[in-house]
Amino acid sequence: MKKIYSLFAFLSLFMLSGCSVYNFTGTGPIDAKTFQVNFFHNNADLVEPGIDRTFTLALQDLIMNQTNLNLVPNGGDLVYEGEIIDYRTTPMTATAVGSxxxxxxxxxxxxxxxxxxxxxxxxxxxxxxxxxxxxYDFSGQQLPSGTVLNDAIKTIFERITQDIFNESLAKW
Structure with a gap:
């Protein structure tokens, strides 16, 4: 009976030790200790003021919240840099001809x-x-400003930053 308990304890430890490779954010063990996010300039043809700063901060916040990496201003083990290259509003569906x-x-x-x-x-x-x-889709009766614009940018940046995180650290 004692051998069965010993075998069970050994198997339990073995199985639990395998769980350390995966965590709740999907990242495996990371050799890096630090990361830096350089400022993402807005190089789009249509420039919406402030979205470059908003994006840079959103990416920093996501990585800080989902890893134990330390944010540094330079010399990071992981470096994120780039630019906003497109910002556009396009009509998706047309309505009938009005009066x-x-x-x-x-x-x-x-x-x-x-x-x-x-x-x-x-x-x-x-x-x-x-x-x-x-x-982000919104009503043709609304303008991309105020609350509509803020909601759109928040939704878009949440998705893009999560996709960047998945590509760089989660390997999904």
């Missing part, structure tokens, strides 16, 4: 694309340069 003869948009889409260069100084094979894009 004034104009065709309106029933729905508009705000799309933002960010080019990212990721450098892992501890593991160079993980380096990449890639564009990430997402969109």
């Amino acid at each position: 004034n003869g104009e065709v309106g948009a029933a729905q508009n889409r705000l799309t933002i694309r960010v080019n990212v260069r990721f450098t892992n100084k501890k593991k160079e094979k993980d380096d990449f340069e890639k564009s990430f894009e997402f969109y």
Whole structure:
């Protein structure tokens, strides 16, 4: 009976030790201790003031909240840099011709694309340069300003930063 308990304890320890490779954010063990996020300049043809700072801070916050890495201003083991390369609003569906003869948009889409260069100084094979894009649809009766714009940017940046995190650290 004592051998069965010993075997059970050994198997339990073995199985639990295997769980340390995965955590709740999906990242495995990371050799890095620090990361830096350089300022993402807005190089889009249509410039919305402030979104470059908003994006940079959103990416920093996501990595700080989902890892135990320390944010540093320079010399980071992991470096994120790039630029916002596209910011556009396009009509998605048209409405019927109104009494004034104009065709309106029933729905508009705000799309933002960010080019990212990721450098892992501890593991160079993980380096990449890639564009990430997402969109937000809103009523054609609304303008992309105020609350609509804030909601759109928040939604878009949440998705893009999570995609960047997954590509660079979670390997999904």
